[in-house]
Amino acid sequence: MKTPIHRNKLFSALRDVQDRRNTRRSFGIGTSPVAIEPPGDAAETTVAWHSYGTDGYSVEASEPAPGDDRLLWIDICGLRDHARIAEVAASCGLSDLAIADLFHVDQRAHTDSDGDLVLTVLRMPVAGPPFEADQITLVLGAGFVLTIREGPRDCLGSVRKRLAGGTGRIRTSSGYLFYALIDAIVDTYFPILERYGDLVEGLEQRILASPGDDAMRDIHLLKRELLDIRHALWPMREALAALQRDDTPQIDEPVLPFLRDCSDHAFQLLDMVEVYRETAQGLVDLQLSSLSNRMNEVMKMLTMIATIFIPMTFIAGLYGMNFDRASPYNLPELGWRFGYLYAIGLMVVSASTMLFVFWRLGWIFGKKRRSRADD
Template sequence: MARKLRPSPKILTKPDNEDDFYHEPGTIPGTIIIPTDASPPEMTLIDYSTGDVIRKEIKTPEECADYLDTASVSWVEVQGLGDEDILRRLGKVFDLHPLVLEDIVNLVERPKIEEYEDYLLIICRMVVPKEKRYGFYSEQVSLVLGKNYLLTVQEEPEHDCLEGVRARICNNKGIIRKRKADYLAYSLLDAIIDGFFPVLELYGERIEELEEEVMVNPSRQTLQKIYQVRRELLQLRRYIWPQRDAINSLIRDGNELISEDVRIYLRDCYDHAVQVMDMLETYRELATGLMDVYLSAVSNRMNEIMKFLTVMSSIFIPLTFVAGIYGMNFNTDKSPYNMPELNWYWGYPMCLAFMAAVAFVLVFIFWRRGWFQNFSQINSDYKI
C-alpha cells in the first residue's frame, strides 16, 4: 500500500545558550528544535510473529518500510535525536504529521495521547535509577502505534527499562508474540510505569536515613538533603500524574487500534500508575514531616543550649558579686565600716571556700530540679 507523503517540517537547532527547551513566540507549527547535545540515533528493527522473529540494526529508515504493511508486528526503535536527516526520513516512511515530529523532539512535552487517522501517538516519561545510590535518569519516550507496527523514539541509547520486553520477544516468553502491536505498546507502557518502583524504593531508604539523621545529628547539610528529596519527588509526581491520565484516556475513550483484550491489560497498568502516585504522595508527606522534625530538633537543641548557659550564668553571678565586693580598692583601716576579713590571715581562703559553697549549693538545687539531665547531649550534637 502506497503511503501519501506530507511535506517535511522545518527543523532548527537549539542554541547552546538556552537552558530551557521551548518554542519562541510566533514559531511556525511543526517546527522542530533539536538539542545540540543530542545523541546520534541508533535504529533497531524487531519484526516478529508467532513462529519467527527478526532483530537487526538498521542504518536508514527506508530499510524498515517493507515490514510495515506485513502481517507480522514490526517494532522500530530509534534511540537518539541528533540527526536531522533521519528525523525527516522517518516522517516520510511512517507518514507522520509535522506536529507528531514536533512532539517527539520536544523533550519537555507533557505525557499525553494524540489520535490521528492511521496511528496513535503516545508520549510518556521513563525514569531509571542511577548507578550511584541516589538520583535517577529521566527521558521522554514517544510511541507511534499503527495497525501492525510500533515506532518508539527515545532521547538516548542508554538508561532504559525496556530490555525485559526485548528479551521476551526474542526468547518467546509470555504471549507477546501471539498478540498484535497494541499489546506490544501496552508491554512498553507497563515496563515504563514499573520502572518508577525501583526509583521510589531508593527514595524510601533515603527518607529513612534522613529520619535517623534528623533525630541524632541534624545539620545544615540535613536541611539541604531534605529540600533536594522534596524537589526530586515533586519532579517524579509531575511525570507520573499526566501519564496516569493518558493511560486512563486509552481505557475510557477507546480506539480502534486498541483491542478490548489489551484495554483490560491497560487497567492493570493504570492500577500500577495509581500505586506509584500513592507512594509518591506518602513520601512527599514524610519529607514534609522531616522538615517539621528538623525545625523542632534544632529548636529543642537551642533551648537546651540556652538552658545550659543560663544555669552556668546563675552559678557564677553570686561568685562574681562576692569577687566584685572584695575587689574594690578601698583602704578601710580608718573607716567606721571596717572589713576586718581583708587583713585577716585566713580571709582569702575562707572567701574562696564561701564562694565554692555557694556554687555547690546552686548546682545541687539545679540538679534536684532536673536541669542537668540533657546537658550531656549538647556537646556531641551541636556540630553545625
Template sequence: MGTFNTRVHFKNRKSKINVGAQPGTIDIPEDALPPKIVIYSFNQNDLQTSEGTDMKTITEQIKVCNDHTHWIKINGLGDAQLIEDIGTFLGINHLVLEDVVNTHQRPKFDEYDNYVFGTSRIIFFNKNNELVNCQFSGIVKDNIVISFEESHTDYFESVKARLKAGKGLIRTAGPGYIFYALTDTILDNYFVVLSQIGDRIDATEDKLYLRPDKSIMFEAQQLKRTLIIIRRSCWPERDKINDMIRSESDLITKDVKIYLRDAYDHCIQAMDMVESYKEVTSSIIDLYLSMVSNRMNEIMKVLTIISVIFIPLTFVAGVYGMNFSRTDDHGHLLPDNMPELYTRHGYVYAIGGMILLGLIQVFIFWKKGWFNKL
C-alpha cells in the same frame, strides 16, 4: 544501596525555546544523539530483526515482512531529516513530530484519524548516580509501532526478551499491546527507582538517630526533590492511561484496555508511594531541625546555669573591689567605707562565703532537677 553513597545529580537537558516559531517546526537540540534504528518484525511464528541509521532500513524491512507487525525502535533524535521522512512515510502530523523532538513534554495521549500518539517520562539512576529524566514517545498506526527515545540506553530489554521468547500475547495482540507493554515497563521502573529511594530514606533516618549532622537535611531535601520529579511524571501518566482506557480508537482494543486498567492501578500505587515518601522526607527534615533546636536549648541551659551561679559571686567580688579609702586626707577614720577590708582573715571569709553561696545555688538547682535534664 551503593548508588546513593554520593550526591545525586539531576541530569536534565535545557529546553531550547524559539519564541514565535511556526507550529510543527522540527528543531533538534544541539546535544541530541545520532539515531540508532532497530526494527522488530514479528508474527505468531516468526521474528525478524534489522538495524540501521536511515529511513531505508525501515522501508526495506516493512517491504520484506509485509505480513508482520513492526516495532521500530529509534534511540537518538539527532537527525531532523529522518524524523521528517518518518512523518511523510506514515502521514504523521507535523505537530506530533514537533512533540517528539521537543523532549520536555508531559505524559499525554492523543488520538488522530488513523493513528494514536503518546508520551511518557523515563526516569532512572545511571551509573554515575545521576537521576536521568528523559522522554519516550510512541506512535501506533495499523501494524506499526514507532518508539522514540532520547538516549542510546537500552531501556526495554524485558519487552525484547518477551518478543524473542514468543510467549503470551506479545506477538499476537497487535501494536496497541506493544505500546501498552512499553508504557508498563516505564511504570515498573518507577517502582525500582522508588525502592532505591526508600532504602536511602531508611538509611538517612537511621543516620538521624545514630549520628545526626547537617548532611541529613541536605540528603532529605535531595530525596524530596527526586520525589517531586517522579510525582510530576506519575500524575499526568495516570491521566494518559485513563485516556487510553477511554479511547475509541480501534488500535487500542478491548483486550489491551484490560491490561491498561492494571497499569492504571500500578500508577496509582506509585503515586501513593511518592506521597508517603515525601511526607517521610519532610518529617526527617523537621525532626532534624527540632533536634538541633533542642540541642541548642540544652547548651543555652548549661550556659544559663553557669551564669546564674557566677552572677552573685561576681556581685560580691565587685562590691569588695570598690577601693574606697579608709581615711581621708587628714588621717581621719571613715567608718562607712568598707570596714570589712581591714578585718583579720577577711579575704578567706569572702572566698568561703562565695563558695558557700555557689554551693547553695547548685543544691537548689539540683533539687529542682535541672541537672537531670542536661
C-alpha cells in the same frame, strides 16, 4: 541487604542534575508548527527493526523485506538524524504535525490519535536518584509499534528479553506489546521511589543525630526531585485513561484489563510520591525544631554557668568593699588570719550547691532522676 547510599556524593549529584535541567534548550517563538528542530544536544540516531511473531523473533538494522506478515517494533534511539526519523515516521502514517512534535523533548505526558494511529508520550526514567527521565513517544498502528527515544538509556530491556524468549502473549499482538512497553516504563518508577524513601529516612536520622545547616539545603533538593517525579507521573494518569476509552483506535478489548492494571500502578506511584513529599515537608519542621532545641540547650548551659558565677561574684564584690576596719561591724572577716581562704571556700560551697541542685533537676550530668512516686 541494601546497598549503602553515599549521601554526600548523592546530594552533590542532585545539584549537578538540577543545574543541567535549568539549561535545557527551549524552542523559538513563532516557528512553524510543522518545523523540525532537533535538540542541540541530540544523541546519535539508530533504528532497530524488531520483527516478531508466534514463530520467531529477529532484530534487523534495516526495514524487513515487503511481504513479511510478522509484527514490527521499530525502535528509534536519538534525535540527531531528523531526516531519517521523519522518513520512518512518515512511512508509518504519522502526519507532519505529529512528526514535528517528536523532536519536542519537553512535552507533558499525553495520548493523542493521529488518524488510525495512537500516539502516547511519556517520561521514561533512566536514572535515579538523582532522577533523570528521557522522553519516549510510542505509536501504535496496525501490526506495528514505533518508539522514539530521546537517548540511548532506557528501561525496556525486560521487554526485549520477553520478545526473544517468546514467553507469554507478548508475540501475539502489537497492542499487547504497546501495553508491555508502557508497563515497563511505569514499573521502573517503583525501585527509584524506594531509593528516595531510603533517602528520606536517612535524612531524618541525620537531622535527629546532628542537625546542621546543610541539611536544610538537602531537604529542598529532595523536595525538588520529588516534585520533578510528580510532574512526570501526574499527567501519565490522563494518558493512560485516554487509552482505555472506547473510541481509541488499535486498542483491542483483551488489552484493556492490562491497561487498567497499569493505570492502578500509576496511581500507586503518585500516592508514594505524595507521602514522600509530605514526609520531606515534615523534615523541614524537624530540622527547625532540632536547631531550636539545640539552641535551647546551649542557652540553658550558658544560663547555668552565669547562675553559678552570680553568688561567687556577689561574694567577691562584698569582700572587695573598702570599709573602715576599725568598726567591728565592717567586714570583720578581712581581719581574720584565714579570711581569704574563708571567702574562697564560701564561693566553692555556693557553686557546689548549685551544681548539686542542677544535677538533681536533671539539667546536667545525665537524665532527670525519678522520684519514688514515679516508681
